[in-house]
Amino acid sequence: MNSLEEIIKCWKQFDWEKKLGNVLGKKVNLVEESIECLKNTREKTSIWKMVLSDGKEFNPIVLKIYKLPLKENHRLEINMYQKAYNIYHEFMPQLYWLEPLVNGNETWMFTECLKPLRGQIKLAPHHLERIIPTVAKFHSITFDKKFLQHADLFDNSLPHFDSEEKVKERTKAIKKAKENLDLAMKDPNLRELVAPRYKIIKKILKKGPVFFPEITESGQCLIHGDLHVHNICCENANDAEENWKVSLIDWESAKRYPCWYDLVVLVELLIDFRSDWQKREEEIRSQCVQLYCQEMLKYGITFSEDPLKLLKKAYLQRTLEKKLSSHLQKVLDGGNSTLLKRYLEKIEVWGKELDLY
Structure with a gap:
């Protein structure tokens, strides 16, 4: 089970601030107090919402952590982002970064954070x-x-x-x-x-x-x-x-x-x-x-x-x-x-x- 401390430690260790800044085309910093755990299961996946800032604007992103060995459905989702994104990009969040072998047995995937429909309206x-x-x-x-x-x-x-x-x-x-x-x-x-x-x-x-x-x-x-x-x-x-x-x-x-x-x-x-x-x-x-x-x-x-x-x-x-x-x-x-x-x-x-x- 991933912890907030572990998220911050790995963030610094892998220099994702610089990597994601290059993808976004601007220098950004992680707003550590904004890190929010959306889902955390020991055997499956861990999902976190994070916010990057360039000093003027805030960019929310999603971090999804997959435990190795990858389950078939996790390998499928990663494949969708890596290969199928080219034809499905208008229906999917943008993939920012994929890092294998974090902590020896995890794959960390950073994607665009989209606005959930739930909470915006009462669905009719x-x-x-x-x-x-x-x-x-x-x-x-x-x-x-x-x-x-x-x-x-x-x-x-x-x-x-x-x-x-x-x-x-x-x-x-x-x-x-x-x-x-x-x-x-x-x-x-x-x-x-x-x-x-x-x-x-x-x-x-x-x-x-x-x-x-x-x-x-x-x-x-x-x-x-x-x-x-x-x-x-x-x-x-x-x-x-x-x-x-x-x-x-x-x-x-x-x-x-x-x-x-x-x-x-x-x-x-x-x-x-x-x-x-x-x-x-x-x-x-x-x-x-x-x-x-x-x-x-x-x-x-x-x-x-x-x-x-x-x-x-x-x-x-x-x-x-x-x-x-x-x-x-x-x-x-x-x-x-x-x-x-x-x-x-x-x-x-x-x-x-x-x-x-």
């Missing part, structure tokens, strides 16, 4: 209209065959939907979901919730691990993979400004997947979490899908199947292949899940609508 459904155009533009760069033009930018750490590893993961998770459903029927905290849908879901799970081949056939691309509001930044988020300058942070979950997976997290999971949105969920969902398709059309991309169904299919695929099992396990272990009830309801309703049973 119409705000998604300011975000979706950026998501569509990001997806369009590597959509379907275009990915081959940029394949050399990604190493083996980039997950692929159809890879042998992902098929094994899905198969294992679906088996676990079946086991957890059986356990849920014996659990007094879960039986009442699960019992009405138990037979339906068991029947559906037999059709896996890929429940809807059409979501992959409709087009894959590089997706962010964790497109919730915490990972969205904007320099001008307000209701008076229509053209938001949107960027994305935390690229550890990037993958080559069906584009609809990002829309599931951005739109559908927001609806699941926001009870105040659920009264208008059909309207919100339809408007977001329609806008996404309009934006994709600007880049010559169309969908042969009803896009609203593709979103619902991606949601069910994601839920059945992973989330159902993990959220059942969470409750079986004595925890709480705010999403489990929504997952079960949507599996039942959308499963019937989409001919899963």
Whole structure:
């Protein structure tokens, strides 16, 4: 676990003031009292916010520390900054400096500090209209065959939907979901919730691990993979400004997947979490899908199947292949899940609508 003292010591040892000053094109000093720890875990990563000053202006930066040996998702994120930044620069923070082998077993990465969307506004459904155009533009760069033009930018750490590893993961998770459903029927905290849908879901799970081949056939691309509001930044988020300058942070979950997976997290999971949105969920969902398709059309991309169904299919695929099992396990272990009830309801309703049973 990194400490403030260690951060300052290494800062001086590696002369990052000079290195970052060269990158920024001006002499800067670290404002030590401004150093703020955003995240600190012993096994994974440590994230810090720092401020550099040239005496007139203040430049906030982010320091992300990765522990060695690098996990695949950490290697993936570093690769995104080192290689893929050239084509994704408008969607990502700028990489200022990358220093390997700090303290013998750490990689330190300094990037631009972008302004988080969260805290600027209370997110309302119409705000998604300011975000979706950026998501569509990001997806369009590597959509379907275009990915081959940029394949050399990604190493083996980039997950692929159809890879042998992902098929094994899905198969294992679906088996676990079946086991957890059986356990849920014996659990007094879960039986009442699960019992009405138990037979339906068991029947559906037999059709896996890929429940809807059409979501992959409709087009894959590089997706962010964790497109919730915490990972969205904007320099001008307000209701008076229509053209938001949107960027994305935390690229550890990037993958080559069906584009609809990002829309599931951005739109559908927001609806699941926001009870105040659920009264208008059909309207919100339809408007977001329609806008996404309009934006994709600007880049010559169309969908042969009803896009609203593709979103619902991606949601069910994601839920059945992973989330159902993990959220059942969470409750079986004595925890709480705010999403489990929504997952079960949507599996039942959308499963019937989409001919899963």
